Amino acid sequence: MRAVTQSSESDPSATSKHRAATRWLDDIHRALWTRVSASALLALSSSLVSSSPSSAQTDYPAPPPPSAYGAPPSLQGTTAAPTNSTYGQSVYGGPSAYGAPGTTAPATVTPAPTAANPYAAPTYGGNVAAPPAAYPNGAYQGQTYQGQTYQGDAYQGGTLSGPLQGSFPSSPSLAPPVVNQPTVREADLIIQGYPARTGRLMFGGAVNSDAGVTGQITVDERNFDISRWPTSFGDLFSGTAFRGAGQTFRLEAAPGSDYQRYTAQFADPNLLGYLPISMSLSGFLYDRNFDDWDENRLGGRASFGYRVTPDLSISLGVGGQNVEITDPRVNTVPELNSALGDNALFSGMASLIHDTRNSPLQPSRGHYFELSFEQTFGDYEYSTFEAEYRKYWLLRERADGSGKQTLSYSVQLGFSGDETPIFENYFAGGYATIRGFDFRGASPVINGVEVGGQFQWLNSVEYMFPLTADDAFRGVAFVDFGTVEQDIEIDTDNFRVAPGFGLRVAIPMLGPAPLAFDFAFPVAMADTDDERMFSFYMSAIR
Numbered sequence: 415m416r417a418v419t420q421s422s423e424s425d426p427s428a429t430s431k432h433r434a435a436t437r438w439l440d441d442i443h444r445a446l447w448t449r450v451s452a453s454a455l456l457a458l459s460s461s462l463v464s465s466s467p468s469s470a471q472t473d474y475p476a477p478p479p480p481s482a483y484g485a486p487p488s489l490q491g492t493t494a495a496p497t498n499s500t501y502g503q504s505v506y507g508g509p510s511a512y513g514a515p516g517t518t519a520p521a522t523v524t525p526a527p528t529a530a531n532p533y534a535a536p537t538y539g540g541n542v543a544a545p546p547a548a549y550p551n552g553a554y555q556g557q558t559y560q561g562q563t564y565q566g567d568a569y570q571g572g573t574l575s576g577p578l579q580g581s582f583p584s585s586p587s588l589a590p591p592v593v594n595q596p597t598v599r600e601a602d603l604i605i606q607g608y609p610a611r612t613g614r615l616m617f618g619g620a621v622n623s624d625a626g627v628t629g630q631i632t633v634d635e636r637n638f639d640i641s642r643w644p645t646s647f648g649d650l651f652s653g654t655a656f657r658g659a660g661q662t663f664r665l666e667a668a669p670g671s672d673y674q675r676y677t678a679q680f681a682d683p684n685l686l687g688y689l690p691i692s693m694s695l696s697g698f699l700y701d702r703n704f705d706d707w708d709e710n711r712l713g714g715r716a717s718f719g720y721r722v723t724p725d726l727s728i729s730l731g732v733g734g735q736n737v738e739i740t741d742p743r744v745n746t747v748p749e750l751n752s753a754l755g756d757n758a759l760f761s762g763m764a765s766l767i768h769d770t771r772n773s774p775l776q777p778s779r780g781h782y783f784e785l786s787f788e789q790t791f792g793d794y795e796y797s798t799f800e801a802e803y804r805k806y807w808l809l810r811e812r813a814d815g816s817g818k819q820t821l822s823y824s825v826q827l828g829f830s831g832d833e834t835p836i837f838e839n840y841f842a843g844g845y846a847t848i849r850g851f852d853f854r855g856a857s858p859v860i861n862g863v864e865v866g867g868q869f870q871w872l873n874s875v876e877y878m879f880p881l882t883a884d885d886a887f888r889g890v891a892f893v894d895f896g897t898v899e900q901d902i903e904i905d906t907d908n909f910r911v912a913p914g915f916g917l918r919v920a921i922p923m924l925g926p927a928p929l930a931f932d933f934a935f936p937v938a939m940a941d942t943d944d945e946r947m948f949s950f951y952m953s954a955i956r
Contacts, residue, residue: 712736730763769783
């Protein structure tokens with residue numbers, strides 16, 4: 415250095431070269447320092463970013479407290495650019511499966527420049543992932559995903575739709591733990607059933623203003639099996655014979671002063687055990703002493719029914735009977751004289767019933783509608799068509815469902831052919847048809863004999879209301895009106911109208927049917943009608 419200095423002092427050109435070399439060395443030193451500083455800063459930034467949590471980790475630890483990710487209050491800017499994750503999703507900028515808060519960075523932070531496409535875009539199942547969008551103004555705005563979200567169980571591989579479409583490998587270890595998952599428990603259930611009593615032996619009786627006094631004895635088995643014959647006397651006494659198929663067998667004897675009825679009935683709800691067709695077979699012996707003749711009937715009937723809906727059913731049937739007419743009061747009526755003796759009748763019938771009543775004995779809602787047609791042949795040939803409709807309206811009731819006030823309307827319409835015998839005609843009068851008249855007392859009369867007619871139209875409007883808090887006593891107000899005609903017509907001179915009132919008494923120990931007491935006052939009638947102001951019906955069965 416000393417030599418150089420001395421040389422420079424002695425040579426001006428050497429001094430000039432020395433200064434130029436010194437400036438060149440300073441420029442090289444400054445450039446190297448700038449590059450080293452930039453590289454160090456870039457390495458430090460990469461180290462900080464790579465040390466933050468990422469979806470590429472093999473485990474998902476519990477998220478740290480919000481203060482670890484939250485930006486300082488003094489820093490305000492846009493969302494920082496996310497790191498790449500396993501599924502190409504943003505860890506902090508986009509929607510997160512864990513709901514971790516996103517981080518923010520100062521607006522002065524600018525990402526380091528990156529080559530346009532330094533690496534090939536990754537593929538997932540043949541679908542090329544879209545390159546990252548440019549960040550306007552150097553700020554990353556985040557991404558919005560409209561595809562699938564985590565619903566609870568671990569994703570087990572497969573194909574997703576939407577922006578995440580593609581096949582992904584199964585990775586159960588990447589799924590978050592499922593807590594409070596219900597478990598299935600098994601337990602043995604033991605059901606013990608006890609057979610209900612299906613057989614009944616009942617005794618009863620009835621007295622009413624139309625048929626006098628009648629007794630009643632009934633044997634009823636509702637789990638009958640006609641194919642299960644006894645194999646020993648023990649089967650008869652143990653009750654295992656003729657039981658078990660859900661069939662019905664009923665025997666009834668009702669002897670009385672003016673009226674007697676004996677019937678046997680077998681019914682199967684499912685024909686042959688499995689068909690959705692019901693079958694009923696019945697036989698009957700009927701004897702009745704009318705004012706103008708005595709009548710005895712012996713016959714049987716077979717019918718088959720099909721329930722179309724719970725409320726709608728249809729049935730077809732055949733029947734035959736012998737009707738014996740004896741002991742006429744007078745012999746001056748040709749219709750009665752021609753029917754004396756035995757009369758053989760055979761018939762085929764069809765009916766349709768629609769029933770929506772909430773109770774068959776004391777309905778308060780719904781309706782009952784029946785259409786029937788019967789063709790009779792034998793000693794007489796004629797057709798019969800009948801229609802019946804009853805409608806019930808619930809007007810008021812108490813909060814507990816008792817105290818029902820009900821309005822009802824009923825109508826019966828019937829036609830029969832010209833050759834209808836006198837004992838098959840329509841008759842009216844009595845508690846079951848038009849109250850205020852004697853039994854059959856509102857019917858056509860010839861020579862003092864009630865001969866009935868081939869046409870009937872009977873109506874009744876009735877209002878029922880409670881009289882006591884326990885509904886044991888109910889009152890009724892009604893109007894019965896209609897007519898029975900020899901021909902198919904309505905003669906206003908024979909039209910009957912009878913308003914009235916009555917009492918219903920419910921005594922559970924006497925049976926389900928209430929006692930009925932009615933008073934009616936005819937305001938329109940035919941000249942030959944027989945009036946009766948009071949009618950009643952009482953029955954008991956145990």
